[in-house]
Amino acid sequence: MSLGLLVLRVVVGLLFFGHGAQKLFGWFGGHGLSGTGQFFESMGFPQGKRQAFLAGLFEAGGGLLIALGLVTPFAAAALIAVMTVAVIRVHFAKGVWSTNGGYEYNAVLVAVVFALSGVGAGNWSLDHALGLNLHGAGWALGALGVGILGGLLPLAEARIAASRRDHAHPTTA
Numbered sequence: 001m002s003l004g005l006l007v008l009r010v011v012v013g014l015l016f017f018g019h020g021a022q023k024l025f026g027w028f029g030g031h032g033l034s035g036t037g038q039f040f041e042s043m044g045f046p047q048g049k050r051q052a053f054l055a056g057l058f059e060a061g062g063g064l065l066i067a068l069g070l071v072t073p074f075a076a077a078a079l080i081a082v083m084t085v086a087v088i089r090v091h092f093a094k095g096v097w098s099t100n101g102g103y104e105y106n107a108v109l110v111a112v113v114f115a116l117s118g119v120g121a122g123n124w125s126l127d128h129a130l131g132l133n134l135h136g137a138g139w140a141l142g143a144l145g146v147g148i149l150g151g152l153l154p155l156a157e158a159r160i161a162a163s164r165r166d167h168a169h170p171t172t173a
Contacts, residue, residue: 005122009066012112016063016079023056043089046161051154058082066113069125071132073139076113080147083110085154110147117143 022030031039036056037049045051058078065075083106091103098104120135121127127134 002123005116005119006069006124008112009069009116009121009125012109013063013065013067013075016066016109017060018063020056020058020060020063023052024060044158044162045154046157054154055082055085062113066116066121069121069127070130071134072121072125072127073117073134073143076117076140076143077146077150079113080110080144081150084148084151088151088155089158110144114140114144 018028021027022032023036024030024033026032026035030036033049033052033056036052039048040051040055041048059082062075062078062082065071066079087103087106091101091106094101094103096102096104096107117135118137118140126132
């Protein structure tokens, strides 16, 4: 079981790290903060570069913590927050299946980090080495709840900014 959890954590965690590094540093074919920030602004997020930094930080940091098996539910909450934004803003309207640009893959990633929060990072983890008993149903549900709420914050900020723009520049028919 510990080997399986290690492989799961390292693969998922390092892929999340890489995705965050694309946003933060432009590594692995990414667009860095400027390019990602412009993309976020095109989706209606105010201060796109700040949003890109936070998304990249949550992905890279959360991914690294998942890979190490350190404070797993907190890492899961950060990753769930980013996936919540991705699902709602980018993928939900396209349906479930990733072949159509849907949220299938994001849902799998949320399920993985939720499950890790529930079962724990395993014996081959820093949580175990440090004696941190941060797992169980309560931790998993807490990570899910905090992650969803954390994802709703930038979405609310984007909605408020759009409302202000609409009121500042009303369209006439």
